[in-house]
Amino acid sequence: xxxxxxxxxxxxxxxxxxxxxxxxxxxxxxxxxxxxxxxxxxxxxxxxxxxxxxxxxxxxxxxxxxxxxxxxxxxxxxxxxxxxxxxxxxxxxxxxxxxxxxxxxxxxxxxxxxxxxxxxxxxxxxxxxxxxxxxxxxxxxxxxxxxxxxxxxxxxxxxxxxxxxxxxxxxxxxxxxxxxxxxxxxxxxxxxxxxxxxxxxxxxxxxxxxxxxxxxxxxxxxxxxxxxxxxxxxxxxxxxxxxxxxxxxxxxxxxxxxxxxxxxxxxxxxxxxxx
Amino acid sequence: xxxxxxxxxxxxxxxxxxxxxxxxxxxxxxxxxxxxxxxxxxxxxxxxxxxxxxxxxxxxxxxxxxxxxxxxxxxxxxxxxxxxxxxxxxxxxxxxxxxxxxxxxxxxxxx
Ligand code: SF4
Ligand code: SF4
Ligand code: FES
Numbered sequence: 567x568x569x570x571x572x573x574x575x576x577x578x579x580x581x582x583x584x585x586x587x588x589x590x591x592x593x594x595x596x597x598x599x600x601x602x603x604x605x606x607x608x609x610x611x612x613x614x615x616x617x618x619x620x621x622x623x624x625x626x627x628x629x630x631x632x633x634x635x636x637x638x639x640x641x642x643x644x645x646x647x648x649x650x651x652x653x654x655x656x657x658x659x660x661x662x663x664x665x666x667x668x669x670x671x672x673x674x675x676x677x678x679x680x681x682x683x684x685x686x687x688x689x690x691x692x693x694x695x696x697x698x699x700x701x702x703x704x705x706x707x708x709x710x711x712x713x714x715x716x717x718x719x720x721x722x723x724x725x726x727x728x729x730x731x732x733x734x735x736x737x738x739x740x741x742x743x744x745x746x747x748x749x750x751x752x753x754x755x756x757x758x759x760x761x762x763x764x765x766x767x768x769x770x771x772x773x774x775x776x777x778x779x780x781x782x783x784x785x786x787x788x789x790x791x792x793x794x795x796x797x798x799x800x801x802x803x804x805x806x807x808x809x810x811x812x813x814x815x816x817x818x819x820x821x822x823x824x825x826x827x828x829x830x831x832x833x834x835x836x837x838x839x840x841x
Numbered sequence: 842x843x844x845x846x847x848x849x850x851x852x853x854x855x856x857x858x859x860x861x862x863x864x865x866x867x868x869x870x871x872x873x874x875x876x877x878x879x880x881x882x883x884x885x886x887x888x889x890x891x892x893x894x895x896x897x898x899x900x901x902x903x904x905x906x907x908x909x910x911x912x913x914x915x916x917x918x919x920x921x922x923x924x925x926x927x928x929x930x931x932x933x934x935x936x937x938x939x940x941x942x943x944x945x946x947x948x949x950x951x952x
Contacts, residue, residue, distance in 0.1 A: 746917040776845065785848035786913070811848070818849040 590661060591669040592619055594631065598680045603671065604628070616649050616656035616664065620672060620684065633684035640798065643732030646739070647684050648673040653739040655732075655798040675739035677752075691735050694751045698783070699774030700758035705767055713767045725764040728757050728806045730799050737793035737803050749782035753793035753803030756784050760806035763813065775814060784810040847909050854906035861899045886948045893949040900941030908934035 588610040593603040608622045617635055624631040635645040640658040647656050649664050650671055664670060678686040695701075706713060715722055737753040738744055744752045751759075759778035762768045778784055787807045794802040842850075872882060886892045912930035915921050921929070 743917070749923075779845045779848065781844050783844060785844055811852075814845060815849055815852055818845065 588668075590614075590619065590665065592623060593669070593671040594620070594623060594628075594684065595673040595680075596628075596631070596683055598682060601680075601683075610661070610668070614661045616647070616654070616659045616661060616670065616672065617645050619661060619670070620647075620656065631684070632682040641732060643734035646675055646734040646736045646798075648675055648739065653736040653796050655734055655736065658798065675735055677739050677741070677744045678735065688735060691738055691752070691754070692733075694755040694782075695758055697777065698751045698755035698759040699770065699777035700755055700762060702762055702765070702767075703769045705769045715766060719766075721764040721766065724806075724809060725761040728761045728801055728803075731757060731801055732799060734798065736796050736798055737801075740792040740796040742790065742792065743786055743788055747782070747786060750786045751778070751782045753787075753807065756787070756810060757801060757803040757806040760809050763810070772817075775810070775817060778810050779814040784814065787811075847912075850905050851909040854902040854909075857898065857902040858906055861895070861902060864895070865899065883948060883952075888951040889949060893945065896941075896945045896949070900938065900945055904934050904937040904941060907937060 589607045590610040592606045592608060594606065595601055596604045606623045606627050608619055608626070611618070617638065620631070620633050621635075624633070633645075633647070635657060636642040638645075638657045640655055643655070645656045646653060648654075649656065649659060650666055652664070653675055654664070656672075661670060672684060674680050674684050674686040678688055678691060680686050717723075717726070731754060733754065735754065737757075741750075741753055743750050756778055759774050763771045763774050763778070765771075768774065784807045787804070789804055789808065791802075791804045794804040797803065908930040911933055912926050915926035915929060916923050919926070
């Protein structure tokens with residue numbers, strides 16, 4: 567350690583830094599569908615995430631600001647917002663990466679009704695997971711030993727590539743087809759359907775394939791790839807949807823016995839399940 | 842018709858149209874390069890079961906393929922409800938069938 571600098575010098579050299587800290591200009595959407603942007607200034611900090619900024623605004627400037635988050639580490643999928651026009655998981659988006667000229671604009675995700683400020687109503691998004699047949703329905707009972715699934719099996723590999731979805735709706739917000747067609751199930755729900763049609767333990771593979779190919783299903787996708795481009799965990803719903811299209815076309819030509827084996831009881835159960 | 846059937850019909854008709862369009866284009870190039878006159882062309886097509894089949898299939902495939910795409914465009918880009926888009930597309934399919942059948946008959950039916 568060096569000897570401390572002479573006391574008289576210290577204030578002079580430190581003063582400019584502490585008196586004029588860098589600030590970040592933040593515009594945040596306030597209101598519902600009707601509303602406006604409010605501007606705030608927060609100190610710019612090292613390693614600051616967009617979620618940190620929103621939290622700082624809520625703690626220091628705007629206690630009534632509504633937004634969602636839970637884990638803060640990119641696991642729960644609840645913090646997604648539109649940042650400078652792009653859908654992102656805010657807890658793992660560094661301000662330094664997205665700020666344009668020291669400013670960021672934060673809005674709720676697109677394609678879902680706005681509830682308040684940065685929170686939107688995600689019910690439609692989650693309902694579509696059910697409509698796409700994404701609910702797992704097992705073939706075995708508790709008493710049976712766990713199924714032996716070969717991790718190298720191509721179907722399992724296809725499912726594994728799509729399984730890590732955190733339900734953040736970033737892809738749903740990025741997809742133009744969702745904005746054009748209300749009935750479109752969207753990339754996340756179809757990506758989920760793709761994982762279960764490839765899961766050999768799923769009893770309703772045929773039902774799921776039918777639902778994922780039916781009204782609002784995979785046939786609507788334009789393979790434009792916005793979902794894949796923006797998915798924060800690197801999933802490609804585009805590829806999953808292409809897989810569904812291929813599988814549905816093949817099963818149209820050749821009735822896939824393997825997938826058609828759903829027991830009648832299980833099928834009825836799925837149909838009764840709340841949409 | 843279910844979405845699934847329409848999806849399959851559109852892809853399968855595309856599969857057919859691919860080679861048909863290529864042969865059709867090659868044929869146009871051949872006829873133009875060789876300077877075939879209309880009567881020379883008609884003399885080859887009239888009464889030919891082969892050409893009747895080829896262009897008959899072409900018209901059928903086009904009349905299946907194009908309206909399904911049109912239906913999607915209408916559903917996505919206009920405020921029409923899906924049913925109305927379906928009806929318009931079906932009318933378009935009928936129009937393609939009629940015009941196509943007329944054209945095929947005109948070149949294959951012996952004068
Ligand atoms: S690839 Fe398909 S699901 Fe993904 S954004 Fe494009 S249209 Fe939407
Ligand atoms: S696929 Fe990716 S972007 Fe879409 S909900 Fe899942 S994690 Fe989010
Ligand atoms: S807060 Fe959980 S993913 Fe961002």
